[in-house]
Amino acid sequence: MIDHSPAPENFVPCELLLRTAGRCEIEPEHLFQVFGEQRERFVAVLRGFGADDWAAPTRCADWSAHDVVRHLCDANTFLAATSPGDRRLDITAGFDPRVTPRQWATVSADESPDATFRRFLTTTERMLGQLRGWLAQDRRFDVHLPYGLRDWTVLALHAHWDSWLHERDVLLAQGREHPTDDDATFYATAYGVFIAAAVAPIFGDQVQEKLTLGGDGGGVFDVENGGAATLAVTRMVTAGPPAALVTDALAGRFTDAAVLSGLSAGSRTALLRMADFFNSPVEQRPA
Numbered sequence: 001m002i003d004h005s006p007a008p009e010n011f012v013p014c015e016l017l018l019r020t021a022g023r024c025e026i027e028p029e030h031l032f033q034v035f036g037e038q039r040e041r042f043v044a045v046l047r048g049f050g051a052d053d054w055a056a057p058t059r060c061a062d063w064s065a066h067d068v069v070r071h072l073c074d075a076n077t078f079l080a081a082t083s084p085g086d087r088r089l090d091i092t093a094g095f096d097p098r099v100t101p102r103q104w105a106t107v108s109a110d111e112s113p114d115a116t117f118r119r120f121l122t123t124t125e126r127m128l129g130q131l132r133g134w135l136a137q138d139r140r141f142d143v144h145l146p147y148g149l150r151d152w153t154v155l156a157l158h159a160h161w162d163s164w165l166h167e168r169d170v171l172l173a174q175g176r177e178h179p180t181d182d183d184a185t186f187y188a189t190a191y192g193v194f195i196a197a198a199v200a201p202i203f204g205d206q207v208q209e210k211l212t213l214g215g216d217g218g219g220v221f222d223v224e225n226g227g228a229a230t231l232a233v234t235r236m237v238t239a240g241p242p243a244a245l246v247t248d249a250l251a252g253r254f255t256d257a258a259v260l261s262g263l264s265a266g267s268r269t270a271l272l273r274m275a276d277f278f279n280s281p282v283e284q285r286p287a
Contacts, residue, residue, distance in 0.1 A: 015235065016187075018154070018194045020147050021228035026187075028153040032131050034183045035160045039124050041179040042167045046117055054113040059169040059253050066113050067105065068166050069120055074104045076123035079159050080130040082143055082152055089155075090144035091202075097146075098282055131156055147198035147229065157191050164188035165251055168244075178244075185217030185244050190233050192247040193221050196271045198229040203277075205270035209263055217243035225270075252278035 017025040046069065054066040063071070078088060087093040094100075108116070134152065142149040145158060165188070168178045197207050208224040219235040241259045248254035252275035260268050 016190050016231075016233040018157075018190065018231040019228060020150070020198050020230075022230075024151065024154055026153060026157055028131075028135055028156065030183075031153075031157060031160065031187055032128060032135065034181075034187060035131075035156070035163070036128050038160070038164065038167070038180065038184045039128075042163075043121065043124075045171065045176070045179060046120070049113070049117075051113070053174065056170075056174050058173045060166070063169075065170045065174070066116060068170050070105050070108050070111065070116050071101050072163060072166055073108070073116060073119045073123050074101065075159055075162060076120070076127040078104075079155065080123070080127040082155060084141035084143070086143040086155075088144075089146055089158075091146050093144070095146065096282070098278065098280075127159075147195070157187060158195070160184075161188045161191040161195070161247075165192075165247070165253065168248065169253065180216070180244075182216045185215075185247075186219070186233075186235060187217075189213065189217045189243040189247045190221065190231065192250045193223055193271070194229065194231040196250040196274045197223045197225045197231065199277075200225055200270040200273050201229075203270075203273045205266075205273055207267045207270040209267045209271075211246070211263070212238055212240040213243040213246055214238055214240035215242035215244060217247075219243075250275055252276070 015025070016027070049065070054064065056065050057063075058065055058068050060068060087095075089095050108119075111119070139152070141152055143152055143155050145155060164180065164184060167180075171178045193211065200207055206224075206226055208226065209222075211221040211223065213219065213221060218238055218240060219233055220238070222232045222234075224230055241262070245254055245259045249259050250271055260271065263271070
C-alpha cells in the first residue's frame with residue numbers, strides 16, 4: 001500500500017489512507033483547517049460578485065453561480081446536522097447526485113444573492129464549528145456515503161471535495177482563477193480518485209493502478225477496488241498530469257479524458273464511470 005522506502009529529496013511529508021473497509025487515516029484536524037481556508041478564499045471572491053456574476057452559467061448544467069452557492073449552503077446545513085447512521089447520501093435509500101441536490105435547492109429558489117451570501121457565511125461557520133467540536137470531543141459514528149458506511153470524518157472529506165469542485169464550477173466558467181492551494185487540491189484529488197474507484201464496482205468494474213500526478217496536490221496515488229476500495233497516497237513533487245485536471249475529469253467536468261491517457265483502457269473506463277454517470281440522463285441508472 002504505502003511505500004515506506006527512503007523518501008526522495010522532493011518528498012513532502014504527508015500521507016493519506018482511505019478505505020471502504022477498515023480505518024481511514026486523513027488527519028481531520030488538518031483537513032478542517034484546509035477546508036476553512038479554502039472557504040475564506042472563496043468568500044473573498046464572492047464579496048466582489050455583481051448581479052451578472054451571480055447569474056452567470058457554471059460548469060454544472062442548468063445551474064447559475066447563484067444556484068451553486070445555494071447548493072453549498074444546503075451542503076453546509078446537511079453536514080452540521082449529521083447524526084449517526086445518516087442515510088441522506090445513501091444511493092440504496094434513493095440518493096441520486098444528479099437529482100437529489102436539485103430537490104434540496106427548491107426550498108431556497110426565491111432567495112436573493114445577498115441573502116444566499118449571508119447564509120453561506122453563517123452556515124459555513126456553523127458547519128466548521130460543528131466539525132471541530134466533534135473532533136475535540138473525539139466523537140466516533142458512521143454515516144452512509146454512496147459506497148457504504150464510513151466515519152463522519154470521511155463525510156467531511158467528501159464535503160471538501162464537493163466544495164472544491166463547485167468553487168471551480170463557478171469560477172473557471174467565468175474565466176476566473178480558482179484560489180486554491182496545494183493542500184486543498186491534494187485532499188480534493190485524493191477523495192476524487194477514491195470515490196471514483198469506490199463506486200466503479202456498482203458498474204461491474206475493477207481497477208488497480210498507481211497514478212503519478214503533478215502540479216498542486218500531486219503525488220503517487222495507489223488505488224485498487226478488489227473486494228474493498230483502498231487508496232494510499234504518498235505526497236511528493238513529481239511530473240505527471242495535473243492533479244486538479246484529473247480531479248475534474250473523474251467528476252465529469254473535464255471532457256478531454258486524454259489527461260488519463262497513461263492508464264490502461266480498463267482502469268480508465270472504471271475510473272470514469274462516475275463521470276459518465278454524472279453526465280448521463282436521469283433515466284439511466286447504474287447496472
